[in-house]
Amino acid sequence: MILFCLPYAGGSEAIYYKWKKYLNPSIELSPIELKGRGKRYNEIFYETIDEAVEDILKNIKDRIIDNDYAIYGHSMGSLLAYELYYKIKKQKLRKPIHIFFSGYKAPNIIRKKENIYTLPDYDFIKKVIELGGTPEELSNNKELLDIFIPIIRNDFKILENYNYEKKEDKIECDVSILNGKQDSINLEEILAWKKHVGKGFKVYSFEGDHFFINNNVKNINSIINSTLIEYIDNQYAN
Structure with missing residues (x-):
């Protein structure tokens, strides 16, 4: 069983490294590195969400066949996971057995477009922090900011220019929704995910803001383990 993990805006695959300690050995942790960061720092940024999804699928395609x-x-990663599912389905590839959407409103929930990504650096970072889009301690580290701003600015660009299109079919695998109790995303926006799901649907809430995944690693991985091991056990039983 492979667990592909998609990062939040400005994040790299490294945000998931600590999960290896808590995941069941039967589950292979496979964080996805996006262009323009981490080990792919020198690659050109994506222009659209669809371009990012195409790249992700290209990188996992051979591994999901068998x-x-x-x-x-998480956050932007949830939107990528949502569109990735339908890209996989369109190409008639093996579909996931479960999707965990974390820290993100249902994709049909449209908020007022602000074009935050066009703001000057200082105003941009200030706004991103206000929205819970990045840890506040980054704002005091100029060296990190010089690296980080172009990455998260581009992530916000593709997020803010994303246009939701209603899908013909609901998601055909079980889904878990994870959210922080103190996040700005409200319960109505979280529960709206149910409209997109055709099978099992569970919601898990954690103490914390938008970055609740950083302070709840053990509990989140416990949910992942119990969810996926149950599926593995059922496969062996059959």
Whole structure:
């Protein structure tokens, strides 16, 4: 069983490294590195969400042919996971057995477009922090900011220019929704995910803001383990 993990805006695959300590050995942790950061720092940024999804699929395609797998996405990663599912389905590839959507409103919920990504650096970072889009301690580290701003600015660009299109079919695998109790995303926006799901649907709430995944690693991985191991056990039983 492979668990593909997609990062939040400005994040790299490294945000998931600590999960290896808590995941069941039967689950292979496979964080996805996006262009323009981490080990792909020198690659050109994506222009659209669709371009990012195409790149992700290209990188996992060979591995999902013969393997059961699940997808976890946080914030921007949830939107990528949502569109990735339908890209996989369109190409008639093996679909995930479970998707974990974390820290993101249902994709049909449209908020007022602000074009935050066009703001000058200082105003941009200030606004991103206000929205819970990045840890506040980054604002005091100029060296990190010089690296970080172009990455998160581009992530915000593709997010803010994303246009939701209603899908013909609902998601055909079980889904878990994870959210922080103190996040700005409200319960109505979280529960709206149910409209997109055709099978099992569970919601888990954690203490914390938008970055609740950083302070709840053990509990989140406990949910992932119990969810995926149950599927593995059922496969062996059959």
